[in-house]
Amino acid sequence: MSIFLFFCIAFSFLHFTTSLPSIGVTYSAVPTAVTSSNPESPAKISSTISALKITHVRLPDSDPTLIKSFAFTNTSLFLSIPNSFLPALATNRSVALQWIYSHVLPFYPRSKIALISVGNAVFDSAPKDYSPFLIPAIRNLHVALQELGVNKIPISTTFSFFSTITTAFPPSSAQFQQPAGDLIIKPLLQFLAQTNSSFLINLYPYNVFRLNNEIPIGFALFQDYPFNFRDDLVTGVRYFNLFDMMVDAVITAMAVVGHENIPVIVAETGWPSGGGEAGEVEANGIYAEMYLKGLVRHLKSGMGTPLRKEGISEVYVYELMDHANGSNKEKGRKWGILSENMTRKYDVDFSSGAQIHRSMLWIISLLLWFGFCLPLILVNL
Ligand SMILES: *[C@@H]1O[C@H](CO)[C@@H](O)[C@H](O)[C@H]1NC(C)=O
Ligand SMILES: *[C@@H]1O[C@H](CO)[C@@H](O)[C@H](O)[C@H]1NC(C)=O
Ligand SMILES: *[C@@H]1O[C@H](CO)[C@@H](O)[C@H](O)[C@H]1NC(C)=O
């Protein structure tokens, strides 16, 4: 009887310990056709993000006026240090101190700086190769933060799936690409484990879909069609969407080098609603909305991935606003959840937490308590 009681109580408290991934968005301060030569004002951006009930924001440029504009908003900030800064940061500790003096100390903790990425996709930075500076730059920033008594902001770096992971087919055969895997990623994972930080990855099912014409579009867009799955024949695990396959490829690669428990944050993901190369027909508003809706629904379901039940811890949608041109590499792709004039493009609720899901759990929990646990306790007494 007491064993029943134990399970009863354990089960009814279980859901308090599960937390859903936070959903955020990336904002780069880039001029738009509407604002012509200037980006939107920081105050406008922070109020827009609060109005959308988005709780997490990634700022790739870490512009101090933007950081300041999020003071007292409760919005979690994910700052990023541009790759071009890595050589100086790696070789000179006072550069690290200076960066903290100008980007963190004046604003923190009023602005809720929650994470700093040293560099973004360093393996994709050709013709310059910033990767040799990565680990020394991270160490310098870490030591400098400790010196200044800022102990609660985790540091990491952001990789792109394409230049880091060997394959997602099947996820169980994924590894880190070499030689970066041994030279850079292994020491990084060690640092992340020591400092309780997270592995950050840019992950675009859109790009994998475009390169693999045997992938059905519905599998990339979180659609529940019959036979819309892929099996990992090695592990016998069944996948219902491409996003989970890619996340599990990352988790497998970490496991191969002995670090399967480090939290994973998806620093960028999204689907363009237009632009791109001629014939890039999947970059359209209907697919973009399907992807974002499917992603949000999947994250709020709390199901995690087959290899990691608790799932990823945060996901940042790329990106807040369309801009006029985009970089040459981007070929004018429109990734925004808002158009250039800041009107909403999609009917997607990015607010964190799944209210319906959560309240259902509460009701189930209450029913369980009063219908089963409480009588059991009374009988035991
Ligand atoms: C977009 O590109 C055109 C031509 O390359 C340029 O003249 C214009 O200034 C760019 N607009 C923005 C907002 O960067
Ligand atoms: C921020 O969070 C605190 C505590 O949760 C709350 O009291 C405050 O009202 C929030 N502020 C805003 C602007 O949402
Ligand atoms: C390190 O950086 C500081 C501040 O930018 C600069 O004054 C100093 O000359 C640099 N030292 C070296 C050795 O480059």
Ligand SMILES: *[C@@H]1O[C@H](CO)[C@@H](O)[C@H](O)[C@H]1NC(C)=O
């Ligand atoms: C990491 O987390 C563990 C367990 O939560 C804690 O004991 C440890 O002190 C943390 N380490 C750091 C460097 O924050």
Ligand SMILES: *[C@@H]1O[C@H](CO)[C@@H](O)[C@H](O)[C@H]1NC(C)=O
């Ligand atoms: C904003 O831009 C979108 C897309 O370019 C357009 O469809 C819409 O009419 C614009 N809204 C306003 C208020 O200008």
